[in-house]
Amino acid sequence: MAEIPTRDHPDNTPDPAVRPLRALVAVSKTLDPAIETVICIPCFRRPDYLRRTLESLAGQRTSRRFAVVMVENDASRSESVPVATEYLTSGKLTGLCVIEPRQGNCYAINAAFETALQTFPAATSLLMLDDDEVASKDWLKQMLRTAEATGADIVGGPVFPEFDEQRKRGLRRHPAFAPAYEASGPVPVIYGCGNCLIRRSVFEQLGTPAFDLRFNFLGGGDTDFFYRCKRLGMRFHWVAEAAISETVPQGRTSLRWLVTRGLRIGAINYHVQRKATPTRWLRAKLTAKLLAALPLSLVYAVHAVLTERKGTIAMHPVTVAIGSALAAFGLEPQPYKASKIVS
Incomplete structure (x- = not known):
């Protein structure tokens, strides 16, 4: 397996004493460093859901070239790797998959963004999906169009729940599942990274690691990240049309x-x-x-x-x-x- 060194310093010099090397386990036949749009997907023990996620990305209605960076965060089982390999080697998607050996939400997200920034130096827009989400057909087009039209540093969109059980659909209005905003337009902040676009300049201002490791097992590293962006005066925009659906298993409705x-x-x-x-x-x-x-x-x-x-x-x-x-x-x-x- 090849290894991708990660970067910890502003001058982008490797510091393996601080961060272990991440293993490159799957890659498409070609990787064009001139690609300007990269979609990041942290993965953990949901290979069937990941397949749906990747299929939705392969079916995007857009003329924009984009790459996908997947991060497997379960080094022992690596259930996401065969699915990632299938889509990358078949040519359905362009990109790569790496293993982040340290388990935890923030480790995985940091690995995804850092790998994307390093592998694609021309990338200006970095987006993120979770591995249990499905993008609507025009999701990428809407996100990029909004970012370019508004000049926003960060763009967010809604994640709508899909429940396994009909009787659980009343939970759509529950704050745990309902989107933060209903209408498109400027917003003070967004709260989650399950449907977001972040400009490269944002990462350059915040430094590394972008997501605070203190939130690694609690979650909320994205909320902290976006509030830090807000305090730095960055601009947020919401695009209601860039919809994502999320599969909500029965265990998450109890x-x-x-x-x-x-x-x-x-x-x-x-x-x-x-x-x-x-x-x-x-x-x-x-x-x-x-x-x-x-x-x-x-x-x-x-x-x-x-x-x-x-x-x-x-x-x-x-x-x-x-x-x-x-x-x-x-x-x-x-x-x-x-x-x-x-x-």
Whole structure:
């Protein structure tokens, strides 16, 4: 297997003492370094879903040339590699697949973006999909058109859930699944990287690693990344037409999962805010604010019961508030550890 050195310094010199080499396990017949658009896909134990993702990319209605960078984040099982190899060697897609040996959400995402930036030096637009998502036919065209027309640094789009069970479709409005915005236009920030376009200049300003490894097993490295971009004055745009669908397995519609999701969002919110509070006094104020949010969340819950008439939606603000308070005392879920991932 060939190996791709990763870069840790602004001058792009390798530092293998800090980051181990990533193994190149699949590559298309040709790789044109002049390609300007790269789609990144972190992969973990969902080969059947990945096949659907890649098929949707192969079927994009666009004249733009693009490459795909896949990162297998399970070095022991590597279930994504045969699927990646099939699509790359058959000519359906152009790109490569590497193995990131260190398991964790942020390790995988960083590996994808770093490999893309290194392999395609002319790339100006880097997009990301998860390996359980399916892109609509005009997704890439819409994302690129919006980025060019608006000059936005970051473009986001909706991810719509597809539920295995008919009776679970009422959860489309649940905050864990509903898109952040409904209409296209400038937005203050986006929250997730499951459907995004990021300009190369963004990575150049933020440096490496782009996604903070403190969020590696909690999740939320994307939320932290985008809030850091916001603080630097970068511009965000939402394009409602660039739709992605996400397969939601039965395990992710259970009451237990929804509660854990709320707790995790609360913990992420705490850590993102804590990074902006450098002194003990400010951190104490943040903790007090989060504790005060607990009774307020009950008011939101009552309002949600009256408007949505669905208990799982109503309890979400409460679980988020509890999650933030628990995180302030060092208690939080770790859903991106391999043994705890629901696939």
